[in-house]
Amino acid sequence: MDLVRFLVLKEEILRKIVSKLSSEDLKRSKKDYHAKRAPRPCGLTIHTGTGCSYCCVYCYIYDMGFNTKVSPYPLRGIELVAALLSNPYFIPTLNGTLLAFGSITEPFLPEIYERTLEYLQATYNYLQNPIQISTKASLTDEQIIRVSKVSPRISVLVTLITLKRFRELEPLAPHPLMRLKMASKMFKLGFHVSLFIRPLIPSVTDHEIQSIFETALSYGVKKAVLGSLRVTNRILRNLKSLGIDLSSRLSIRPEGKKQVPIRSSDIKSMIRKIANKLNIEIYPSACAANISAHRLGCAMCKLGPCGDINKLPHIDEFSIRELLRFMNIEFEQILLFDNKIRIKTKRRIRRDSLYYILSTLTKRAVYIY
Numbered sequence: 001m002d003l004v005r006f007l008v009l010k011e012e013i014l015r016k017i018v019s020k021l022s023s024e025d026l027k028r029s030k031k032d033y034h035a036k037r038a039p040r041p042c043g044l045t046i047h048t049g050t051g052c053s054y055c056c057v058y059c060y061i062y063d064m065g066f067n068t069k070v071s072p073y074p075l076r077g078i079e080l081v082a083a084l085l086s087n088p089y090f091i092p093t094l095n096g097t098l099l100a101f102g103s104i105t106e107p108f109l110p111e112i113y114e115r116t117l118e119y120l121q122a123t124y125n126y127l128q129n130p131i132q133i134s135t136k137a138s139l140t141d142e143q144i145i146r147v148s149k150v151s152p153r154i155s156v157l158v159t160l161i162t163l164k165r166f167r168e169l170e171p172l173a174p175h176p177l178m179r180l181k182m183a184s185k186m187f188k189l190g191f192h193v194s195l196f197i198r199p200l201i202p203s204v205t206d207h208e209i210q211s212i213f214e215t216a217l218s219y220g221v222k223k224a225v226l227g228s229l230r231v232t233n234r235i236l237r238n239l240k241s242l243g244i245d246l247s248s249r250l251s252i253r254p255e256g257k258k259q260v261p262i263r264s265s266d267i268k269s270m271i272r273k274i275a276n277k278l279n280i281e282i283y284p285s286a287c288a289a290n291i292s293a294h295r296l297g298c299a300m301c302k303l304g305p306c307g308d309i310n311k312l313p314h315i316d317e318f319s320i321r322e323l324l325r326f327m328n329i330e331f332e333q334i335l336l337f338d339n340k341i342r343i344k345t346k347r348r349i350r351r352d353s354l355y356y357i358l359s360t361l362t363k364r365a366v367y368i369y
Contacts, residue, residue, distance in 0.1 A: 001313045001314050001315055001316075001319055001361070001362070002319060002322075003319050003320065003322065003323040003357075003358070003361050003362075004319075004322050004323055004326045006091050006092070006093065006095070006096065006357075006361055007091075007323075007326060007327075007357070009092065009093065010085060010090075010091065010092055013081075013085060013092060013126060013127070014082070014085040014086070017078060017081055017082045017085060017126065018082065020078060021078065021079065021082060025076075025079055025082070026082060028074075028075070028079060029075065029079045029080075029082035029083040029086060030082070030083065030086045032075060032079075032080075032083040033047065033083075034046065034047070034075075034080060034083040034084055034087065035083040035084070035086040035087050036087065037087070037089075038089045038356060039089055039090075039097055039098070039356060039360070040100075042098065042100050042132075042285060042286045042287040042290075043097060043098030043099055043100040043130075043132065043287055043290065044084070044087075044089075044090060044097050044098070044099055044100065045100050045101075045103040046080070046099050046100065046101045046103075046119060046123070047073050047103060047104055047105070048072070048073050048101060048105065048107045048112050048115050048116040048119050049070055049071055049072050049073050049104075049105040049107070049109065049111065049112030049115060049116070050066055050070070050071050050073065050104055050105055051066045051067055051068060051069045051070045051071060051104075051105055052066070052068065052070065052104075052105050052106050052109070053068045053069075053070055053106075053109065053172060054106055054136060054170060054171070054172045054173040055068060055170075055171045055172050056169060056170045056171075056173060057168070057169055057170075057171075057235070057238040057239065057242070058169060058199055058201065058229060058231075058235055058238070058239065059235075060230055060231075060232060060235065060259050061104050061105070062234070063232045063234055063235070063257040063259070064104065064257070066104055066105075070105065070109050070111040070112060071111070071112075072111065072112045072114075072115035073112070073115060073119075076118070077118040077119055077121060077122030077123075078122055078126075080119055080122060080123070081122050081123065081126045081127060084123070084127065085127075088352075088353040089353055089356040089357070091357060091360050091361060092126075092127040092128065092129060093127070093128050093129065094128050094129065094130060094294060094296070095296075095313060095360075095361060096127070096129050096130075096360060096361070097129055097356075097360055098129070098130050098132065098287050098290050098291075099123060099129050099130065099131045099132065100132050100133075100134070100286070100287075100290070101116065101119070101120070101131065101132065101133040101134070102133050102134035102135060102157075106135060106136060106137060106173075107133055107134075107135060107137075108135050108137035108139055108143075109137070113143070116133075117146060117147065117150050120133075120147065120150045120151040120154070121150035121151060123151070124150065124151040124152075124153075130153075130155070130290050130291070130293070130294040130296065131151055131153070131154050131155070131290075132154065132155040132156075132157065132286065132287070132289065132290040132293070133154055133155070133156055133157070134156075134157040134158075134159060134196055134286070135156070135157070135158060135159065135179075136158075136159045136170065136173045136174060136179060137174060137179070137182070138174035138175070138178035138179055138181070138182050139182050141185065144182065144185055144186055144189065145189070147186075148186075148189050148190070148191065152190065153192075153293065153294060154191055154192070154293070155191075155192045155194070155289050155290040155292075155293035155294070156183070156186055156191050156192065156193045156194070157194050157195075157196035157225060157286060157289065158179050158180070158182070158183040158193060158194070158195060158196055158221070159179070159196040159197075159198065160176050160179060160180070160195055160196070160197065160212060160216070161197055161198070161199065161200065161201060161204070161205045161212075162176070162201070162204050162205060162208055162212075163176050163177075163208055163211055163212060163215060164208060165204055165242075168242050169201070169204070169242070176215075177215075180215065180216060180219040180221065181219065183195075183216075183219060183220075183221050184219040184220050184221070187220050187221065188220075192289070192292065192293030193221055193223070194221070194223040194224055194225050194283065194289045195212075195213075195216050195221050195223065195224040195225070196224075196225050196227070196286070197209075197212070197224055197225065197226050197227065197271070198225065198226065198227025198228075198286075199227055199228060199229035199230070199262075200226060200227065200228060200229055200262075200264050200267055200268065200271075201229055201239070201244065202229075202244075202246060202249055202262065202264065202267060203244055204244060205267070206267045206270060206271065209270075209271050209274055210274055213274060213275060213278050213280055214278070216280075217278065217280070222279070222280055222281060223280065223281045223282075223283065223289065224275065224280055224281070224282050224283070225282075225283045225285065225286050225288075225289055226268050226271060226272075226282060227286070228261050228262060228264045228268075229246075229261070229262045229264065230259040230260065230261050230262070231246065231250075231254060231259065231260060231261075231262060232254050232256075232257050232258065232259055232260075233254050233255075233256070233257075234257075236254070246262055249262045249263045249264070250262065250263075251263060283306070284303040284304070284306065285301075285303050285306075287306075288303070288304070288306035288307065291306045291307035292306065292307045295307070295308060295311065296308065296311055296363070297309045297310065297311035297312040297363060298312070298363040299312060299338075299339035299340075299363060299364050299365065300359050300363055300364060300365055301365065304339075305339065312339075312362075312363055312364070313361065313362055313363060315336060315341070315362050315364070316336070317334050317336060320334050320336075320341065320343070320358070321334065323357070323358065324343070324354075327353075327354060327357075329345060329354060330345065330346040330347065331343055331344060331345050331346060332344045332345065332346055339364050339365060340364055340365040340366070340367065341358065341362060341364055341365070341366050341367070342367045342368075342369070343358075343366070343367070343368050343369075344369055345368060345369075354368060355368055
């Protein structure tokens, strides 16, 4: 695998994009969040807007300074692409950085639906990276078809955590059955669709999981991702007012607006057993669904290997040496194993762009010392 060619290609695409932007556009792109943020384990999050009007009582974005006012993200599609290509941690192409849409907003809200489509199309046209989008929306047939045309290989996560108490917990979100109807239509159009059971709310999701799975199966959804709940003091109060007391599942008490995870390993274990009986595939993480959707393989973290392990990129010492030379990094030793790479550098370096570039392209765990 020629690792250097991906960095060269990145520079070539950026030059083409720069030629289409004004100096002010480019300046704005390089200052943007997307140009600086290192990828999370599930990939690099893409913001198509800010704020959310669904008012879910468990949502953390209201503790991050966002509110119910929904606004499209200010960058145009081509400016977003420029921002990503300016990011030292980002790699384009199908073998590159995983992209995850849906973090601080619902990406298909009416106010930002067009911006989401613009971003999906721009990233697909210029970059071709694996894309995943999480949603609680209920799109029309026409809207679904438009999504399929601008970015046909998306991994779609449809959030559903309760069938009985959704009006209490997700006051203004579409009915869960409407979400499943959309999921069914997307599946028939060729989308890779998974149920996103996140966040797991103890005494709610676990009590309904059999019914949730059976209902999802009736709509043709046979895959799922589980995700833990993170709480702040505000979220704890909101849930307690609904009779959901999670104090016994806290390892530490949240301070101010800080988010802390709720212990849920026992619930996840129970849900996996039920899923196994119903022949529902449970992915170990959201990014695993993205990997599977794009017919890739990944052994980057301890949750894997994920996807088709036979499709892990071929690596050899020569290609890694060439990459290190290209990046002007002096090294003493390179050790290659089936699912991991160890590199001893002559000088201590930060867990920086080399780590992200090498782990992204090889889809293996990387250790630099």
